[in-house]
Amino acid sequence: MDFSNQLDLLNALDQPALSDQKHESDLLTLSFLQRKGVLRPIDRQWVEQLSEKAGEDRFAVLIAGALCSAYLGEGHICIDLATLWKTPPEGIDRARFYRSFTAEGLDSVSSWCELLASSTLVTCVDECTGPTQRPLVLKGTRLYLFRYYQYEQQVLQYLNHNMTVTPFDVDANLLATLFPNPIVHDHVDWQKVAVANAASLPFSVISGGPGTGKTTTVTKLLALLVAQSLAFSESALNKPLRVELAAPTGKAAARLTESIAKAKASLPLDDRIKSAIPEQATTLHRLLGSDFGRSRFKHNKDNPLHLDVLLVDEVSMVDLPMMAKLIDALPSHARLILLGDKDQLASVEAGSVLGDLSAGIENAYFQPEWGAYLTKLTGENLMPFARSSAPPISRALTLLRTSYRFDANSGIGYLAKSMNAGDAQGVLRCLQSDFDDIAWREPVEGQKSADIGTLAKGYDDYWEAVRVGKNIADLYQVFSRYQILTAVRQGELGVEKVNAQLEQYFYRRGRMKDPHVWYPGKAVMLTRNDAALGLFNGDIGLCMPDESGRLRVWFLQADGDFKGLLPSRLGEFEVVFAMTVHKSQGSEFERVALLLPLVPSPVLTRELLYTGITRAKSEFTLWGSRQLIRTAAQTQIERYSGLSDALWCR
């Protein structure tokens, strides 16, 4: 019998493999780690292939490589050996972990690093020779997969270069025109500071929670840049400024288009300038020229984008590889302006670029000479924020702190703030207070499933709009007013089950004749990009008949138009009367119901709940137990990378 087949069979039965049995009580093996769920099959296979090719069989090297791959799957850019040495991954017995290293003569993290540095699989970047193309890169106690080390370096090199350039000239009078009302008391107008900062620098980040005026601010920034360019081009016959707006998803791009158009209308500037400010946003994939199925984009270092200014919204959703590719495709003279909420969930794929960039943004410290420069330019007194210890990156960042959407009487604002601060008591107090805009539904004793009847009521307006045959634009508006969010995919209160139950409930109420076929009102979300159709993962389509009565699924395009497709043309999709919080990023709804699972889950974190809460504009209902809410508020996501330490000198 083939021995490897036998091994697979044993693994599938969750039994120790034959080769492990003699080690079971003493040393670790890769197959044991896979069975414990510490490694995925792909992590083990990858490292075993490398081991065979390179003739490297030392366990301390193989476990480091396999963990690097496994942690990448959880969103980490690298592993930190020092942290792992102190706290072995969950599911591994500590004594056994250390025994496995002692067996190879290792007794400390430095001896582990030395051993790795001696391996043909690892490049040690402290060497004068620099990195060679080996699968793993060791920098200090951080171990990376080669490609991800490169991505991180690409972003760092870009930032380091752009943090030291001489500031561009900024028209202080124009800046004053855009901010005519001085802020009262001793407060700083951070929106004005953000515009001054971003207009002065080739790279900037503007972060803020919901309704803090991010769009208002960048619209003023674009107005300033466009007006300066128009004035300059008139005198020097220069070309007009080429500005591009982008976001990670189609939905977020459509929202950016809408918000910029609205904010532009109220600018205190003449129409010539307003009309030169673009409104049309696109997705990052489309901007870069997505070549689906390939990881390389049409635009890159050799074929840069044709633009002078690039504004990217919802940057919390942008992963490290995408950021590196974006930077790679920027022409050297271009400005990059990143916009987002640093406290939201990080990207689905690896990295937390916005979080890393803005790791120290709360302090709002500038280097003294930058503080003096901004004070002169804005007329705001920024010297109290001057610190000689502030790292260079600090000047490129501005945090907007005042929410103009949620005032002191807003439960949503208070709840979001408490959750973001990890203040579990504050969160529970807020949920128990009588704010008009929030509600809390605790599961009752023995509850096994969601209260579908109550949740489904939120869609009454939508079904009425379907029944009377509203046009697709109006129907989309109505649909976007209410959203059920779930924290998890699987389980009783997971998105799959809740969607199935909702469809059944609607069927019983006569909303459709057969829930198993396409019906008017069916709402779906794509789960894969589709180049041929120009649609993206996360795009939402509503099924309604066209003029000839044929059912089509209608998708909102970034330009505000709708594209209607025959259902048979769609690739992978799922019903979307409920969606996960992850999928809701970049969208906002008037009313949101957030369902927590009935049992603890590692995905319940402060960032997940904060993101869920801040999707709601005027009404938020939280379905979840006191215990899970408390635990989530106290659990923060940590993603390993070298970016924040390199930028914030920690």
Ligand SMILES: Nc1ncnc2c1ncn2[C@@H]1O[C@H](COP(=O)(O)OP(=O)(O)OP(=O)(O)O)[C@@H](O)[C@H]1O
């Ligand atoms: N300085 C300000 N003074 C008064 N109102 C403001 C100010 N800045 C923004 N607003 C108003 O606050 C609301 C939210 O602003 P805006 O849409 O720019 O915020 P945002 O941070 O982009 O919001 P979102 O959470 O939707 O991304 C808008 O109605 C806007 O007109």
